[in-house]
Amino acid sequence: MANNIKIRAWMGDGGRATVKAILFHPMETGLRKDKATGKVIEAHYITEVKCEHNGKNVLTCLWGPGVSKNPFLSFRFKDAKAGDTLKISWVDNKGGTASNSAKIS
Amino acid sequence: MTNSRRTFLKASMATGSIAVAIGAGLLTPGSVLAAWPKNAFDAKKMDEALKVLNGMSxxxxxxxITVEAPDIAENGAVVSVTVKTSIPNAENITLLVPENASPLAASYILSKQADGFITGRIKMRKTSDVIAVVKAGGKLMSAKKPVKVTLGGCGG
Structure with missing residues (x-):
C-alpha cells in the first residue's frame, strides 16, 4: 500500500520543514451516480490523516467527502532537521488504511 | 474451533486488529479513532458543524487569517485552498463551504510544532465563499474568500 501516498518533505528557513503529499484515493461522496447503471456510487473517502515527525504527531486532518479526489496536502512545522522521518497514514470510512514515510531532505 | 481462532489471529495480524473490528461491525471508525466527528460532517449548517467540532459557533x-483560493474555479471538483494564519497557538483550522450539501470540508488539528499554514483541495458544488475558521485561545476567528464555480463538483 506504500504507493497510496506520495510524500516530499524538505527543510526551509528557521528549522522549518515543508511537506507536500498526495494521497491516492477515490474520495467518493456517495452523491454521484454511475452514468451507465444509474446506481448511486457508494461513499468512500478518507476520514482521518495523521502526520508524524519522528513518531510524534504534528498534524491530524479530519476529512469529509468534500475533499477532492486524490487529496493534496501541504503543511509546515518547526523543530525539524534534514534526515528526520515524516510518516503519513490515513484511515477511510470503510476501514481501509495506508501509510508511507519519507526522509526530510 | 481452533481453526477459526487461527484464522482470526492471522487476519488480525495481517490487517491490524482495528481494521478487523471495523470490518466485523463491532466498532464504527468514529469510536476507534480520536473520534472522527460524523455529526459535524453530516451537519447541513455551518453553525452546527462548528459547534460539534469546537463546542461553539x-x-x-x-x-x-488569509484564505487563498482562485477567483474563478473552472472545475468545482478540485479547488485549491491555502489558509495562512499568524494567530499564535492556533489549535485547528477548519475549512467550510456554506453552499455545499454538507458545509464542513475538512478540519486540520495543529500540534504545537505545526505552523498556521495548510494547503488542500476541496470540492465546491457551486459559487460560494470558502470560509476558514481558526480556533485559538478559546475563540473562533474566521476569514473568507468568494470563489466563482463554473462547473460543480459534488455530483448528483
Missing amino acids: NTEDSNK
Whole structure:
C-alpha cells in the first residue's frame, strides 16, 4: 500500500520543514451516480490523516467527502532537521488504511 | 474451533486488529479513532458543524487569517485552498463551504510544532465563499474568500 501516498518533505528557513503529499484515493461522496447503471456510487473517502515527525504527531486532518479526489496536502512545522522521518497514514470510512514515510531532505 | 481462532489471529495480524473490528461491525471508525466527528460532517449548517467540532459557533472576523483560493474555479471538483494564519497557538483550522450539501470540508488539528499554514483541495458544488475558521485561545476567528464555480463538483 506504500504507493497510496506520495510524500516530499524538505527543510526551509528557521528549522522549518515543508511537506507536500498526495494521497491516492477515490474520495467518493456517495452523491454521484454511475452514468451507465444509474446506481448511486457508494461513499468512500478518507476520514482521518495523521502526520508524524519522528513518531510524534504534528498534524491530524479530519476529512469529509468534500475533499477532492486524490487529496493534496501541504503543511509546515518547526523543530525539524534534514534526515528526520515524516510518516503519513490515513484511515477511510470503510476501514481501509495506508501509510508511507519519507526522509526530510 | 481452533481453526477459526487461527484464522482470526492471522487476519488480525495481517490487517491490524482495528481494521478487523471495523470490518466485523463491532466498532464504527468514529469510536476507534480520536473520534472522527460524523455529526459535524453530516451537519447541513455551518453553525452546527462548528459547534460539534469546537463546542461553539460564534466566529469573529480576523485579519490574521488569509484564505487563498482562485477567483474563478473552472472545475468545482478540485479547488485549491491555502489558509495562512499568524494567530499564535492556533489549535485547528477548519475549512467550510456554506453552499455545499454538507458545509464542513475538512478540519486540520495543529500540534504545537505545526505552523498556521495548510494547503488542500476541496470540492465546491457551486459559487460560494470558502470560509476558514481558526480556533485559538478559546475563540473562533474566521476569514473568507468568494470563489466563482463554473462547473460543480459534488455530483448528483
